[in-house]
Amino acid sequence: MNAFEYAAPRTLDEALTVLREHGEEARVIAGGTALVTMMRQRLVSPGYLISLHDIPGLNRIEVANSGLRIGALVTHREVETSPIVRERIPVLAETFRRVASVRIRNMATVGGALAHADPNQDPPVTLIALGARVEIRGAVGRRELPVEEFFRDYYESSLAPGEVVTAVVAPQLPPASGAAYVKFLPRTADDYATVAVAAVVSLEPDGERCRQARIALGSVGVTPIRARAAEALLAGQRFSAELLQAAGESIKGAVDPLSDHRGSAAYKREMAAVIVARALTQARDAARATARGTR
């Protein structure tokens, strides 16, 4: 690993100032699970590390507009085990539980994972399906954008130089809705997904037809994606084996997987269709249970 200077500012404004001063030489560090690994491999060699750890207020999980606002420094393990997350958006706790190993989850932060923009991660998939938004702070102020617009390319986010992720805000599910995260990992439990799918299904009052579906996928291209064509197929339709198959077929045209040691692009494309159907089925069942419970 290269030699570097280390700063641990006490306020976000101070961190942003230091980040601006050092420009491309500086990298922001939170949990360090991604950055330190890349530094050890000498893939990146920043001259300056700015830790966010001593900045108060970035590590809270709060109720916000009936959804949840999760601070950038909240760890994966904290999301997984948080009673408030489990109660309000259980699929989020379940998704973070599926990330790597407990040692990683104890260190890796919500904001750090987003900024890393690795297309094989679990949380972005569910966050996109939920319609979550990222909060960003930079020298010129605060901005916010949907998680699905945050990822640009392989390990590239839309963070501008000098900007920092401060939180992610996830809305609560609409009434009569259910969500599921299905991670297909045929190798080991702590591996990245071969294909990952999150689905949110909202039912019509009849409890049978799909009012709206949101589908997102990970590990199927250079960024996580939202499958809008498949969503459109489902809207207003009654669930059936044919409908799920049609949604799966439409997924094959939406994904552009990379061949790697987890499988060829062709294999991942086929599995994406299968896993989407499973996730939709689970989300529909969860939605029915919710609808029955509130009736």
Add this chain to the structure above:
Amino acid sequence: MTFTQECLIPVERERLWDFLMEVPKVASCVPGLETVEAVNASAYKGSLRLQVGPIRLSLQGTMTIEEQDRSSWRARIRAEANDRRVGGGIRARMSLTLVPGEGGTRLQIVTDLAILGRIGEFGQPVIKKKADALLEEFARNLGAALVA
């Protein structure tokens, strides 16, 4: 890994061939190429900057024209380059063929590429997409240089 790429350059075949065989000229169209220097009549050394996500590579290496056959409009190139800081490099053999096309000349490139060391571990999955993006930019630059 072997892959085939193709692009259309809006000039006639003779003109494209002559331009492509003049390495210093064509070098100016290669995205990220910083220096190029002749070692002898068919070999060059140079450096190329390439960014993949957060990783900035600085590849130093050589390029050799192994074959250039104007009668069949075909050339073969070998390139080897390393990044000392990251550790790792690339080895490539490229075969270029010029075919007349609609509104210009089609440049067909078959590349046999090996990515070595740490660069490979990170970059292997996206190298084809990166190569496509680079060719697109190269073709644009080439078109602009030749039409101007």
